[in-house]
Amino acid sequence: MKICVLVKEVPDAAVQKRIDPSTGRMDRNGEKNLNPYDTHAIEAAMQIREGGAVEVDEIVAVTMGPSTAIRALHKAVSLGADRSVHLSDDALAGSDVAATGYALAQTLKRESPDLVLLGQQSDDGECYTIGAVVADHLQMPSLTQVIQMDVEAGPPTQLRCERQAEYGYDTVQVELPAVISVGDAINEPRYPSLKAIMGAKKKPLDALAIGDVDIAADRVGESGSKVICGDFKAPPAKSAGEIIEDEDTNETVEKIVAWLDERKLI
Amino acid sequence: MADILVYALHYEGAFNKNSLGAVSEGARLAAEAGGECHAVVVGGSDLTDELCATLGRYGAAKVFRAEAPEGLAQPVIDVMAKVMDDNGHRYALFGGGLLGFEIGAGLAARLNAGVTMEVTGVNVVGGELQAERPILGDSSISTSKYKDRGIIIGRLNAFEIRGDGAGDAVVESVQVELSPWSTRAKMVQRGEQRGADVDIEGADILVAGGRGLGKAEGFELCDELAKAFGGNAAVAATRAVVDAGWYPYAAQIGQTGKTVSPKLYLAAGISGAIQHKVGMQSSENIVAINKDANAPIFEFSDLGIVGDLNKILPKLAEAVKAKKGS
Ligand SMILES: Cc1cc2nc3c(=O)[nH]c(=O)nc-3n(C[C@H](O)[C@H](O)[C@H](O)COP(=O)(O)OP(=O)(O)OC[C@H]3O[C@@H](n4cnc5c(N)ncnc54)[C@H](O)[C@@H]3O)c2cc1C
Ligand SMILES: Nc1ncnc2c1ncn2[C@@H]1O[C@H](COP(=O)(O)O)[C@@H](O)[C@H]1O
Numbered sequence: 001m002k003i004c005v006l007v008k009e010v011p012d013a014a015v016q017k018r019i020d021p022s023t024g025r026m027d028r029n030g031e032k033n034l035n036p037y038d039t040h041a042i043e044a045a046m047q048i049r050e051g052g053a054v055e056v057d058e059i060v061a062v063t064m065g066p067s068t069a070i071r072a073l074h075k076a077v078s079l080g081a082d083r084s085v086h087l088s089d090d091a092l093a094g095s096d097v098a099a100t101g102y103a104l105a106q107t108l109k110r111e112s113p114d115l116v117l118l119g120q121q122s123d124d125g126e127c128y129t130i131g132a133v134v135a136d137h138l139q140m141p142s143l144t145q146v147i148q149m150d151v152e153a154g155p156p157t158q159l160r161c162e163r164q165a166e167y168g169y170d171t172v173q174v175e176l177p178a179v180i181s182v183g184d185a186i187n188e189p190r191y192p193s194l195k196a197i198m199g200a201k202k203k204p205l206d207a208l209a210i211g212d213v214d215i216a217a218d219r220v221g222e223s224g225s226k227v228i229c230g231d232f233k234a235p236p237a238k239s240a241g242e243i244i245e246d247e248d249t250n251e252t253v254e255k256i257v258a259w260l261d262e263r264k265l266i
Numbered sequence: 267m268a269d270i271l272v273y274a275l276h277y278e279g280a281f282n283k284n285s286l287g288a289v290s291e292g293a294r295l296a297a298e299a300g301g302e303c304h305a306v307v308v309g310g311s312d313l314t315d316e317l318c319a320t321l322g323r324y325g326a327a328k329v330f331r332a333e334a335p336e337g338l339a340q341p342v343i344d345v346m347a348k349v350m351d352d353n354g355h356r357y358a359l360f361g362g363g364l365l366g367f368e369i370g371a372g373l374a375a376r377l378n379a380g381v382t383m384e385v386t387g388v389n390v391v392g393g394e395l396q397a398e399r400p401i402l403g404d405s406s407i408s409t410s411k412y413k414d415r416g417i418i419i420g421r422l423n424a425f426e427i428r429g430d431g432a433g434d435a436v437v438e439s440v441q442v443e444l445s446p447w448s449t450r451a452k453m454v455q456r457g458e459q460r461g462a463d464v465d466i467e468g469a470d471i472l473v474a475g476g477r478g479l480g481k482a483e484g485f486e487l488c489d490e491l492a493k494a495f496g497g498n499a500a501v502a503a504t505r506a507v508v509d510a511g512w513y514p515y516a517a518q519i520g521q522t523g524k525t526v527s528p529k530l531y532l533a534a535g536i537s538g539a540i541q542h543k544v545g546m547q548s549s550e551n552i553v554a555i556n557k558d559a560n561a562p563i564f565e566f567s568d569l570g571i572v573g574d575l576n577k578i579l580p581k582l583a584e585a586v587k588a589k590k591g592s
Contacts (some may be wrong), residue, residue: 002435003575006578011325016520027445036529044543088447094496096380097371097381097383098371098374098375098378098379098380101371102375105375109327113501125385125490128367128373128383129368129370129371129383132339132367132369132371133371133374133375134374134375135340135372135375135447136340136343136372137375139445139446139447140370141340141447141450142340142372142451144364144367144368145522147509160454164505164509164515164522165337165364165365165456165457166275166277166282166363166364166365167277167456167457168456168459168460168515169455169458169459169515170457170458171451171454172451172452172453172454173452174451175450175451177446178451183509184506185505207373214565215409219378224379226374226379226381226413226414226415227380227381227382227410227411227412227416228410228412229408230408230411231408231410232406232407232409233337233406233409234405234406235404235405235406235407238566241552241564241566241567241570242569243569243570243571244569244570244571245559245572245573246572246573249573249577249578249581250581252571252573252578253578253581253582253585256553256569256571256578256585257582257585257586257589259553259569260553261589262531263530263551265529265551266470266495266528266586266589266590
């Protein structure tokens with residue numbers, strides 16, 4: 001079985017995120033890293049491989065992004081992926097969620113995966129929806145926010161998945177091929193070994209442009225996106241809260257109690 | 267025609283509160299844009315004519331009912347795509363919830379439509395809908411316009427429920443053939459409650475704990491503080507710690523948990539992710555203890571304490587107890 005893992009490069013959490021007012025796009029400059037949520041997807045792939053219920057032939061990391069996104073792929077490979085695929089093209093710049101999902105799906109079709117794994121959300125986008133878009137294009141069943149996943153060897157191979165939805169925990173049986181986004185509670189990602197980090201750059205990496213994967217240029221990028229985003233404005237101003245730096249805890253606690261007392265909360 | 271189709275999720279014979287908010291909002295927008303608001307419901311025999319017709323009170327002129335498995339996104343995508351194509355709806359609207367995100371996104375792929383999630387407000391401009399979405403940790407709000415069809419997914423609790431509509435909606439059953447892939451996922455168990463059945467919605471004071479507590483036993487610190495407050499205080503939690511099995515699901519606040527608005531909400535070791543915030547932001551007083559000065563929760567706290575909860579919580583419990591006794 002072949003597992004493709006979608007990974008994304010995101011600005012480091014420590015870096016202030018901002019919108020470039022001239023283009024209306026997210027300013028993605030500054031320190032970049034592999035989206036931390038995606039490390040759980042790679043780990044999930046590794047645990048299926050090591051679990052032995054099914055034979056995993058290959059784990060392939062796939063990303064769409066600018067040239068710097070290669071670093072996210074190297075990190076993914078150091079965490080266990082066998083090789084990686086990098087879709088990069090100027091025509092993709094400014095793609096909205098639907099266009100990004102379409103482009104990723106076209107890229108994935110070339111790999112014919114049995115299972116596509118992805119993270120629960122990208123650290124910078126806060127939309128947790130790419131999985132559902134990709135799945136519809138690939139015509140595969142799909143589930144997001146999965147926190148427990150057990151493989152039942154087939155045929156057909158199935159996944160028994162658990163996740164929290166609006167009314168409690170749901171258990172869903174999903175037949176492969178499928179697209180699954182995993183929550184961060186699913187596992188504890190391992191640390192890459194020094195050897196794996198050193199070797200990551202030597203693993204095969206396919207660099208692809210939109211023509212290589214049959215992506216219609218008029219369905220991606222800013223012009224191919226169906227949403228026009230703009231008119232950025234500040235949210236209604238909220239008076240800033242009081243902040244106490246805890247240096248002397250007795251004093252801090254005194255202040256908290258006084259604050260609560262003033263508001264008749266004790 | 268700017269007709270709007272709203273997905274109404276239901277469970278055990280009742281419609282979801284956020285769905286009712288979305289139907290109310292859809293009705294308001296349709297009236298302003300000169301169209302109609304319709305609802306779509308998917309499920310089994312529990313979706314009686316009577317139950318479906320009640321959506322009229324929230325402003326739905328018509329309800330499309332399809333028989334298909336519920337609780338999963340893809341059958342609903344099949345139904346909504348067909349209903350929208352057959353009836354020419356331009357917009358689809360969802361209340362906040364996990365399924366809405368999945369259905370809306372899949373529907374955008376199916377219909378090649380534009381989609382916006384986490385929407386907190388929708389406006390009619392020139393007969394068309396525009397959606398407002400807070401981005402970058404709610405530090406900015408962007409406006410989405412749609413070139414063609416638009417799919418709008420609300421943030422939890424974003425749309426107000428208005429149940430004063432005309433009366434019964436017309437109910438129309440629709441037959442939809444499910445896509446082959448939609449039938450390859452099957453619900454084995456839905457809505458399982460894990461852990462004790464605790465009540466956090468009735469509490470005046472909530473001491474909420476997150477991953478910063480370090481381990482399940484960390485909740486003892488929260489329990490102690492809640493006990494010190496006495497009376498109507500309870501302990502709540504984030505999804506991170508509920509999923510980890512540290513605390514019961516019934517105590518979870520947020521997107522896939524409860525919505526609360528106590529007099530005092532005190533967070534210990536909680537980062538303040540959007541999906542948590544949507545469930546507690548209307549609390550009267552918000553106090554946060556976090557060792558990271560950059561934690562998002564400080565952006566919406568009334569009192570923020572930058573420090574180690576392990577040092578602060580025990581002393582705070584003592585001090586509250588002493589104050590109560592005095
Ligand atoms: C579709 C979807 C639905 C979701 N639904 C929900 C939901 O219903 N409810 C919910 O809560 N989340 C939900 N989430 C998850 C949410 O995005 C966050 O991951 C989660 O809220 C984080 O929980 P946390 O704050 O406990 O953990 P973290 O984000 O890991 O934060 C832990 C915090 O503790 C602090 N800390 C660590 N040690 C200490 C110490 N010794 N003293 C003081 N502070 C310390 C850290 O600085 C950090 O800020 C959902 C996510 C998605 C994608
Ligand atoms: N440009 C991208 N390239 C590859 N994977 C992506 C990309 N954008 C999002 N993803 C994947 O989709 C997941 C959810 O992202 P999102 O829907 O953007 O919150 C991420 O954790 C990634 O696994």
